[in-house]
Amino acid sequence: MTTEPQTPLTDERARWAGEALRTAADAVEQAIQGKRRVIELVLATSMAGGHVLLEDVPGTGKTALARSLAQVIQGTSSRIQFTPDLLPGDVTGITVYDQKQGVFEFHAGPIFANVVLADEINRASPKTQSALLEVMEERQVTVDGQSHPVGSPFMVIATQNPVEQAGTYRLPEAQLDRFMIKTSIGYPDGAAMMRILQRGADPEIEPVVNTGTLLQMQEFARSVHVSPLIADYVTRLVEATRRASEVRLGASVRGALSLVRMASAWALANARAYVTPDDVRDLALPVLSHRLVLEPEAEFDGVTAEQVIGQVLLDVDVPRENGTE
Template sequence: MTMTPEEATRFAANLDRLVGAVEEVLLGKNRVIRLAFTALLSDGHLLLEDVPGTGKTSLARAMAQSVDGGSNRVQFTPDLLPGDITGVSVYDQRSGVFEFHPGPVFANIVLADEINRASPKTQSALLEVMEEGQVTVDGQTHPVGRPFMVIATQNPVEQAGTYRLPEAQLDRFLMRTSIGYPDHASTIRILEGTDQRAHDQRIEARLRAEEIVEMTALARTVYVDPTIHDYVSRLVDATRTAKEVRLGVSVRGALALVRTAKTHAAGRGRHYVVPDDVKALAEPVLAHRLILDPEAEFDGVTASNLIAQVLIETPPPSARQAG
């Protein structure tokens, strides 16, 4: 079943309500907020590469409040253990059985702060729950519920004492972006509200968690023309053959681009994907999946620049073809 124009209109209106609610807390960051909700409604996870103090925790908390869900924040440190994230089984002497005590990953929005400061073993504890929405402890499987989203952060400046995320884990993140510093006007508005601490700010829920699950399912029904699939395929092929790249975009990356393009189209009130949807999301969806040649990196080439170049060199289908 394909999404109808009426359903696309309702989808866009609901997304605008969610974005507007979070903008009350994270001022002047419409694009980042929209990207974050696109990841959520595409059943994916978000990696934020940003310096401290840009509002990452506020984003996660406000998103959870807007969908009437729960949020947890985990500060990743070198001594953090996998059980500190997923939960542990504790023996109850009165009942004589082991009882599972859920960890902070059991929430709708989980902020994994400075994920690269934890050991690879602890980082890998997130892989199962990110991929399958469940954790396995002592042979027992525990679903975390839906909607579920991990917002992980890492500081691109301070790399001392960190563990670089392996490519397999980076590939699990649907998107990578950054919040960045607010513009001048937004900074003034923030300073004017210094009498209110960030964690005291609350926003009213705009939708229920169940409605987010329904929107996620609805986004999958957006129509994608075969020419769009061809366009995405040519884009990822171009990343694999570029001389500056040691490892190009995986098939998972291509699927992620199509999935997010569907959500992006619905968020714009369309029940079909156009090439501009793919272009708008190519950099946040694909750039972190590239491994550049060391010589290219030394010459100043970045993954984002390379994706921009690939978009220029790969012609999109015409409007008549894509329609």
């Protein structure tokens, strides 16, 4: 685990990090046309050290997003197609006996990359899902009693197809909670579609930063100032999700921590060394919605977690002071 930064975050460093993220977003947008907010959310999640769950239909650019992100940071990428017969060892790697050397050697699986695309994660068995989610949490693989760190930076972008649910294994709430945000790319608008058709869907992306730069940005994000007013606001939002009549299970403590971490990265992406209430409000939906479990009656009536979060944002008073206090 990386250590906390020893010096406070200066405005100059915040501006540098914000400019670096904008440059990276510009580069990724060459491959993912017309989806600036999604790109910025994913980049901010990488700065916060989290993982992304994309719920999207096939062909919207999920693989291109993961590959482009890896190219931008000069990192490695891998893609794992989850299927019902996929085994945990197919993800993490296995130990093989070398007869010539007379020793067991670990053969690393595709999880050992800076950016890992776990495609259609809900098609794999719960055992295989758990193997991936354990790596996401622990940042290491344990095989035959030996631990193997996956390296840093490390980010998983998992996908689910919301349409085809036959033969799938729904992610349990405890595992959904491991993802820092849930979002979707969606189809491009007409103008973006024209640009894709004219230029092609797989342009070459030039690296604009490197993995060392991303690690430094992660360190800066951890030192963004979060005032007591902001912490209180996040606390009240999370507690409000638990009190909502339509909700059986509200946002967890991990959800509150994820919201603060994402808000800190979002502030840094906007060249600020402090979090504001608007940062929290901008991110409440992608960070909290997938963590709510609704009452069956509410689901039957068509209520969604997104609607609950929207109502909570309306009901909870916003701090009048900004995050610099």
